Amino acid sequence: MTTITPAPGSTAVGPGPVREANSVRLPPRRSRLRGIPLDYLWCEVRRPMRRSNLIFNLILPAVLYLALFRTGSSNADMPGGNFAMWMTIGIAVYGSAAASTSAAASIAVEKASGWMRTMRLTPLSTGGYVLTKIAGAMCMAVLPVGIVGLLGAATGARGTVAAWACGLVGAWASSAIFSALGLAIGLALRAEVVIHVPGLVITALAFCGDLFIPLSGTMLTIGRFTPMYGAAAIARWALTGGSTFGTAHDSLGWALVNAVCWFAGFALWAARRFTRSTGRV
Numbered sequence: 001m002t003t004i005t006p007a008p009g010s011t012a013v014g015p016g017p018v019r020e021a022n023s024v025r026l027p028p029r030r031s032r033l034r035g036i037p038l039d040y041l042w043c044e045v046r047r048p049m050r051r052s053n054l055i056f057n058l059i060l061p062a063v064l065y066l067a068l069f070r071t072g073s074s075n076a077d078m079p080g081g082n083f084a085m086w087m088t089i090g091i092a093v094y095g096s097a098a099a100s101t102s103a104a105a106s107i108a109v110e111k112a113s114g115w116m117r118t119m120r121l122t123p124l125s126t127g128g129y130v131l132t133k134i135a136g137a138m139c140m141a142v143l144p145v146g147i148v149g150l151l152g153a154a155t156g157a158r159g160t161v162a163a164w165a166c167g168l169v170g171a172w173a174s175s176a177i178f179s180a181l182g183l184a185i186g187l188a189l190r191a192e193v194v195i196h197v198p199g200l201v202i203t204a205l206a207f208c209g210d211l212f213i214p215l216s217g218t219m220l221t222i223g224r225f226t227p228m229y230g231a232a233a234i235a236r237w238a239l240t241g242g243s244t245f246g247t248a249h250d251s252l253g254w255a256l257v258n259a260v261c262w263f264a265g266f267a268l269w270a271a272r273r274f275t276r277s278t279g280r281v
Contacts, residue, residue, distance in 0.1 A: 057102060061095030061144045065151050068212055080239035081159030085167070088152030089235050090211040092171035094202070095144030097228065100175035101198040104137040104182030108194040111187060130271050134179040141175035162238040170235030177227055177259060178202065180266035187273035224250060227266075230258025 068087055078086065149168050159167070185201070186194050206212060209228025210220070223229045233255035242251065 057095070057099040057140070058144055058147055060098065061091050061148050062151055064094065064212075065091040065148055066155075078239055079241040080163035081157065084152060084155060084157040085159040085163060085239055086236065087212075088148060088157045089163075089167035089171060089239065090206075090232060092145045092148040092152075092168060093174055093228065093232050093235055094206045094211050095148055096141035096171045096175040097178040097206070097231075098199065098202045099140045099144050100137040100179040101182035101185075101202055103140040104133055104179045105186035105194050105198045107133065107183060107186035108189060108191040112191040126271050126274050129274060130180070130183065130267060133183050133270075134176055134267070137179035137182060138172070138175045141172050141179075145172045159239055166238035167235050170231070170237075174228075174231030174235065174259070177231060177263045177266060180263055180270055181227070184266050184270040184273055187270060187276075224254075225258070227258075227262040230255040230262065234259060 065087065068091070077083075145168055148171075149164075181201075182198055185197055189197060205226055205228040208219070208223045208226045209232055210223050211228060211232055215223050233250065234252070237252055237255070
């Protein structure tokens with residue numbers, strides 16, 4: 001009969017209770033911020049910086065601003081500034097949405113590579129995963145918002161301090177809505193299809209959401225219920241006071257309801273698609 005002798009320092013396994021020869025120190029609990037693992041978030045923030053579409057997300061808003069900021073009347077002043085400021089905020093919202101949507105939609109590549117099967121083995125919750133992806137995509141929105149703001153300041157955009165602060169911060173904060181949208185699209189569609197979808201969707205929503213051209217009549221009525229309308233109205237509130245070029249806009253409360261409802265809907269859609277991709281219940 002062969003006798004197996006445990007190696008020095010190893011754990012002896014037998015019919016009795018398991019005893020460890022040496023005490024094992026467990027790794028420290030990873031830091032979290034409201035359910036978001038910070039180390040995973042840091043990886044998400046760094047990865048998009050290496051992507052080739054980063055330059056496109058920075059150049060397109062700048063080109064759009066330079067092409068559109070002189071299309072309005074120079075006398076079209078508003079309570080908090082001028083038309084150039086109105087356009088600056090609109091393009092900042094667009095650039096923020098485009099960058100965050102494309103960054104979040106890149107999850108389709110992870111799904112195609114089988115990464116979702118790996119995520120099934122981790123203790124990361126569905127809510128934590130979705131929030132981490134949204135936060136990582138929102139970090140991508142800082143750059144286009146900053147570039148459009150600098151262009152606006154250099155080309156005659158005039159506004160109060162409140163208009164600048166509300167406009168740029170509101171434009172960046174609106175990226176949460178479109179990060180959730182991009183995440184849901186990336187989880188719902190195949191990688192080869194997702195490449196073309198975010199840009200088309202965001203551009204269509206921008207025209208319907210009163211970002212580029214002041215809407216009126218039927219188009220304004222339809223636009224009030226689109227995702228980008230509430231985000232733009234909130235960002236421009238300190239500038240317009242709720243009205244633009246003589247056209248009455250909805251109240252700030254309606255704009256907030258619009259933004260919150262669309263964010264909740266997109267986030268729930270993304271969470272549902274994540275649970276299906278990982279096989280969780």
